[in-house]
Amino acid sequence: MGNYLQDTQSDLEVILEFLEEYYRQNNGENVDKVCWTADEESCEQRWTCQDSPITTLQPVLAHDTSPALGQSTTALLSERGSLPKSLSTQQPTKHQAKAVGRGKKVRLFHFLFEMLEDPKMADCVSWVPATTAGVFRFSSTNKEKVAALWGQRKGNKRPMTYQKMSRALRNYAHSGEIFKVKKKLTYQFSRDTLMLLHSYHGGEL
DNA sequence: GGATATGGGAATTTTG
DNA sequence: GCAAAATTCCCATATC
Numbered sequence A: 001m002g003n004y005l006q007d008t009q010s011d012l013e014v015i016l017e018f019l020e021e022y023y024r025q026n027n028g029e030n031v032d033k034v035c036w037t038a039d040e041e042s043c044e045q046r047w048t049c050q051d052s053p054i055t056t057l058q059p060v061l062a063h064d065t066s067p068a069l070g071q072s073t074t075a076l077l078s079e080r081g082s083l084p085k086s087l088s089t090q091q092p093t094k095h096q097a098k099a100v101g102r103g104k105k106v107r108l109f110h111f112l113f114e115m116l117e118d119p120k121m122a123d124c125v126s127w128v129p130a131t132t133a134g135v136f137r138f139s140s141t142n143k144e145k146v147a148a149l150w151g152q153r154k155g156n157k158r159p160m161t162y163q164k165m166s167r168a169l170r171n172y173a174h175s176g177e178i179f180k181v182k183k184k185l186t187y188q189f190s191r192d193t194l195m196l197l198h199s200y201h202g203g204e205l
Numbered sequence B: 001g002g003a004t005a006t007g008g009g010a011a012t013t014t015t016g
Numbered sequence C: 001g002c003a004a005a006a007t008t009c010c011c012a013t014a015t016c
Helices: A002-025 A068-080 A094-099 A108-116 A143-154 A162-175 A191-199
Strands: A034-039 A044-049 A125-127 A135-138 A178-180 A186-189
Touching: A108 A125, A108 A143, A108 A162, A108 A191, A143 A162, A162 A178, A186 A191
Parallel strands: none
Antiparallel strands: A034 A044, A125 A135, A135 A186, A178 A186
16 A cells, blocks of 8 residues: 555646646635545545535445445535536637646546536536446547547647547556446546546645 | 447657 | 657447
8 A cells, every 4th residue: 555655646746736727727616615535544535525524435446346436426516516617618728738737738537537527517428327436438429529628628730539539548548547348438447547536636625 | 231339550749 | 859648540340
């Protein structure tokens, strides 16, 4: 566990920088309402809410456990609208895309996580309930919308398509960040990636 | 058999 | 200029 934490520390720093900038740009809207905390010793992670206590989620660490994230997190957040709005309405330039994260490149899995946490994007991509935590699925009808937004976010010259985006997602399988699930349009964040992404919400945010 | 999704090789572009 | 990551193109295969 200790080695693992050391290995992921640098990644975490990069991601935290990204999120700091992200929330800064979004005025930290509603950020105070939901907070993801991780107890590294006990591997216990909780969503906390300012308005009212929320049930403790099963840790994402438990890879084969019940789908705490998919059901509880997304449903709850969708219900409350507690997470910041996605950048989908923005038309970022390449400069802006580069600026996010203080010079660090925006990465696709970060973007997808934002989409997943945005209730407004639920018709495009959503967590898959009743599965292992971190599993998400694209809408067959709106998957191209997600891809297009990703292309806009990156400021690509040519429009991004789902086919191209999925190619990038397959590359993540090599680095172990996202895996393909043997289901149509369905992918899964790796345990480590999911933990890092959720750690965004645990710090000062 | 057609439409769609998936998978991968390889070249190109972008970024740090 | 270089290396790594991401994008792009293209084709083959699998699935419904």
